[in-house]
Amino acid sequence: MTRPHSWLHTSLHSMPRRSFLRLGAGCGLALGIDGVLAGGSGFGLRNAAGATRQASRRKLLHIVVAGGWDSALATDPVTPSKSAQGAYDGAYGTQFGVHAVEGKPGLLVGEGFVDALPAFAALPTAFVNGIFMEVSAHEIALNYMLSGVPSLSRSREYPSLAARAGSRTGSYPPHVVLGRSPPLGDTRRTAPPLQAISTGLLSSMLRGPGSELVKPGAVQVGDELIGELDTLAESHLSSAQREALAPWRASGEGLDAVYGKNLSALLAYTPEVKERYLGAEDWQGPGTVAGAFLALKAGLSPYVTVSYVGEFDTHTAHFARHLPHLTLLARTLAVLADDLAGTPDPDDASKTLAETTLVVVNSEFVRTPKLNSAQGTDHWQSGSALLLGAGVVDGAVVGRTGPDAQALGWKGGDAVALSADSALLPEHLVSAILASLGLQDDAKAISKSPVLGVVGA
Numbered sequence: 001m002t003r004p005h006s007w008l009h010t011s012l013h014s015m016p017r018r019s020f021l022r023l024g025a026g027c028g029l030a031l032g033i034d035g036v037l038a039g040g041s042g043f044g045l046r047n048a049a050g051a052t053r054q055a056s057r058r059k060l061l062h063i064v065v066a067g068g069w070d071s072a073l074a075t076d077p078v079t080p081s082k083s084a085q086g087a088y089d090g091a092y093g094t095q096f097g098v099h100a101v102e103g104k105p106g107l108l109v110g111e112g113f114v115d116a117l118p119a120f121a122a123l124p125t126a127f128v129n130g131i132f133m134e135v136s137a138h139e140i141a142l143n144y145m146l147s148g149v150p151s152l153s154r155s156r157e158y159p160s161l162a163a164r165a166g167s168r169t170g171s172y173p174p175h176v177v178l179g180r181s182p183p184l185g186d187t188r189r190t191a192p193p194l195q196a197i198s199t200g201l202l203s204s205m206l207r208g209p210g211s212e213l214v215k216p217g218a219v220q221v222g223d224e225l226i227g228e229l230d231t232l233a234e235s236h237l238s239s240a241q242r243e244a245l246a247p248w249r250a251s252g253e254g255l256d257a258v259y260g261k262n263l264s265a266l267l268a269y270t271p272e273v274k275e276r277y278l279g280a281e282d283w284q285g286p287g288t289v290a291g292a293f294l295a296l297k298a299g300l301s302p303y304v305t306v307s308y309v310g311e312f313d314t315h316t317a318h319f320a321r322h323l324p325h326l327t328l329l330a331r332t333l334a335v336l337a338d339d340l341a342g343t344p345d346p347d348d349a350s351k352t353l354a355e356t357t358l359v360v361v362n363s364e365f366v367r368t369p370k371l372n373s374a375q376g377t378d379h380w381q382s383g384s385a386l387l388l389g390a391g392v393v394d395g396a397v398v399g400r401t402g403p404d405a406q407a408l409g410w411k412g413g414d415a416v417a418l419s420a421d422s423a424l425l426p427e428h429l430v431s432a433i434l435a436s437l438g439l440q441d442d443a444k445a446i447s448k449s450p451v452l453g454v455v456g457a
Contacts, residue, residue, distance in 0.1 A: 057347060058390055058437050059302040059356050061292050062162050064146065064182060065329065065363040067312030068138075070322055070377065071384040072369060073112035075127040076401055085403035088369040091319060101125065104395040112326030119337035123354055124392035126454045130399035130407035130415075131383035132423040133365045138313075138379075142364035143183045145383060148430025148446040159185035161360070161430060162303040165437050167191035169302070172254025176295050178202065178288040179307030190247060194258075194301070198283035199291030203267040206300075208259035258300070266298040267291065276339075278331055285309050285325075286332040293339050296353055299346035312363065316376040322367070333361070337388065358455065359388040360433060369405040382407040385429060391436045391455050398454045399424045413453060424451060 072078045072092055083093030101107035101120040133141050144150050147158035160182035166175030167187045173194035181195055196202035234242060269282040273290050280286035285308040292304040310325035340354040362385035367377035382401060400408045400415035408415040409422025416422050432450035435443035436457060443450060
């Protein structure tokens with residue numbers, strides 16, 4: 001079915017389905033940019049730079065754990081030496097252990113990530129700890145961690161990793177979002193994502209306009225009427241206004257192409273998928289991760305962001321509430337790793353998605369090492385992240401925290417005293433990830449000093 005495309009058509013046609021879309025058109029480099037090792041000056045791990053690897057298409061799955069996770073129970077476990085300093089609540093030292101990843105003795109996890117040990121053993125894995133967060137307000141820290149650019153205002157937000165990468169593909173959708181929208185910056189207008197709050201709604205949107213409730217031909221008649229209205233409306237617009245609407249027209253064309261692929265069934269949150277992803281509803285954390293995997297498997301887009309829902313902002317009853325959700329995340333990562341390893345890349349059947357997809361999991365900051373008066377934890381001026389899959393320097397642990405749980409500095413692959421020159425910042429990690437995706441100009445715009453030794457080509 002052929003139909004006209006314009007901002008009016010996009011806004012009015014099938015509004016119930018499209019109310020979750022952020023429509024637009026990507027522009028720039030072609031899909032399949034070669035990745036290269038982040039170089040130049042940087043926060044390097046000894047002997048990490050200079051390696052030459054075969055370039056390949058790199059996909060990105062970014063899982064954002066909103067609320068601030070407890071890295072002492074995840075990527076930065078409390079060792080006896082830290083417990084002895086008294087900075088951590090006694091429960092960390094007496095109730096919870098430290099666990100090593102099989103075959104990777106440098107990778108230690110806390111109690112909340114025990115169930116992710118198989119994933120970390122199976123896929124290249126690296127941890128980043130001690131990311132200094134000068135401000136630990138949720139929105140500000142989240143934007144900084146995802147975009148690598150500090151901002152104190154939502155009116156000056158910058159696009160997240162996947163949004164920035166997607167804007168360079170020249171394809172639709174440039175980027176898929178499940179759950180709450182990440183910062184989009186200018187990509188909100190130029191290359192906005194296909195977004196849904198749940199896997200089921202994403203599948204529903206991809207069915208396209210019309211259903212068994214609509215009489216045959218009714219959609220086509222509606223399209224023709226909308227086209228006439230569009231033509232009339234555009235006749236009264238200036239050339240500048242017409243130019244501004246071009247991305248919306250292009251997105252309509254891109255959306256039709258997506259409808260034509262019949263992807264809805266491939267992204268369906270079936271009972272079998274639900275059971276595999278721990279019985280979670282499609283809008284819950286594991287359910288949205290399942291949707292991200294299905295989107296990658298179907299070839300919908302190479303860049304996906306998941307806003308992972310869980311009770312991580314535990315200002316009360318921390319251990320009773322936080323640990324179960326962290327454990328659920330760990331189990332989800334184990335399922336995801338298994339699915340990625342067992343699924344051919346839709347763009348290259350000779351490789352698995354595990355070989356072509358970089359998975360980044362982080363939160364906007366971490367939790368305080370001591371309990372408050374409500375037996376909860378608060379926001380802490382540190383952050384952490386884990387990376388899995390394609391391009392990850394296996395077994396690397398970059399960044400450190402001291403016995404007092406404060407972020408240390410990072411220079412030349414060593415932990416040093418924290419200073420303005422040594423602080424490991426979100427921009428250093430984001431720059432390295434962008435470079436690994438082949439977006440060198442974007443990487444340099446974020447930071448001239450990407451953190452080295454954690455991810456490469």
